Amino acid sequence: MFEVAKLAESFLVLKSPVNVGVILKGDEAVLIDTGSSPDHAKRIARVLGELAVKKVSIINTHSHADHIGGNSFLQSKYKSRIFATKLESAFIENPVLEPAYLWGALPFKGIDNKFLLAKPSVVTDIIDYGTNEELNVNIIPLPGHSFDMIGILTNLPDKRIFFVADSIVSSQTIQKYKVYFLVDVAQHLKTLDSLKLWVENDVSFIVPSHGEVYNLESDESKEEFLKLVESNKNVVKETLNxxxxxxxxxxxxxxxxxxxxxxxxxxxxATGYVLLLQTLKAYCNYLFENDYAQIIFENRRLEYVRKQ
Known part of the structure; x- marks a missing residue:
């Protein structure tokens, strides 16, 4: 089961390796992501049952399999509406696109697993950045880790809670993997800088998709979060160097x-290879676009070389 953290009267976090946000209103709930698998979704449904929830909507922050893995089960069970940005919705509805773009062709056996290939679900509502009055949240662009990842900022009466998805990774992830997945290094660095601004913007809690929740009403927790932002930036710089x-x-x-x-x-x-391959393509693209490296075609192959 999950550790259930109540951050506000109507906001819960179901804490697990992939955190799920829950916005409650009577017998209705809006989920922020659905975890990594149908089993994950079944555990979510049990918690919702204990809360007497009858109607469930879903906001997907982005389309990676560990965030949409429960969509299919929950949509079938609750007839859920699913909200996502236009670009991410293509991957949510056609999950084979994720391993396909990582590999550059139809996926081979070894990358057709639950870590990269979720079950398809139907995105019923395309959402844009800004205030969504129906959901009573603000949609915040957080690009870099995925093509059009978003964060969810609540408009609750008692607390402002910012679910920041995979815009930041935990210190444990940095220690274990060092190089974490990105599609756009420049956008990711901008996103990290933007996160620091929210610390002073009347936000009570920051909730990453992986790792601990940060209570910004505590000076110690706020300092830990700011240090984590710097750690994320430093590992990007170390990888670039x-x-x-x-x-x-x-x-x-x-x-x-x-x-x-x-x-x-x-x-x-196989999974680790394609993830690292695409991430390092993003890094090399950053070096090329910022004039640190050039692309050459010699010996019938593409090569990168440092600019002198």
Whole structure:
């Protein structure tokens, strides 16, 4: 089961490896993400049953499988409306797109697992940034980790709670994996800087999708969160420096993957490989776009090399 954290009279967090937000209004609930699997969703449904919830809507912060894994079960059980941005909805409704874009072709056996391939569900409502009066939340763009990831800022009468999805990763994740998944390094760095602004913007709690909840009414917890933002930025900078130092001669993306994996003691299986591959493509793209590296085509292959 979950650890249930009550942050406000009508807001709960179902804490697990993937945190799920619950906004309550009478016998109705709005879920922020649905966890990693149908089993995860069944545990959510048990908690909702204990709360006498009869109607359930879902907001998906983004389309990664560990955030939409419970969509199909819950939509079938509750006839749920699902809210998502237009771009992320394409992946939610067609989950094969996730492993397909990671690999660049239809997925092979080894990346067709629950970590990358959720069951499809139907997005009933496309949402835009800004205030959503029907859901009584603000939709905040948080790009970088996914193509169009959003955060959810509540408009509750007693507390303002900001669910920030995967815009920040825990110190445990940094220690274990070092290089965490990104699609756009520049946007991610901007998102991290934006998170610092919310600390001074009358927000009571910040809830990441993974890890601990931060009570910004506590100076100690606020300081821990700000330190975590800096840790996230520092690991990005360290990864960029590791790559640029390695590009003293032309390197293929697989060369870069092998080097970074060795540098940070990462053991790779098929899933880990495609995640790291796409992440390091994003890093190399950042170096190219910011004029630290160039792309060359020699020996019939694409290579990156540091600009002199």
């Amino acid at each position: 590791t790559i640029i130092d390695y590009l003293d001669v032309p390197r293929t993306i697989d060369d870069v993957v092998s080097h970074v994996a060795e540098k940070f003691f990462l053991s790779l299986d």
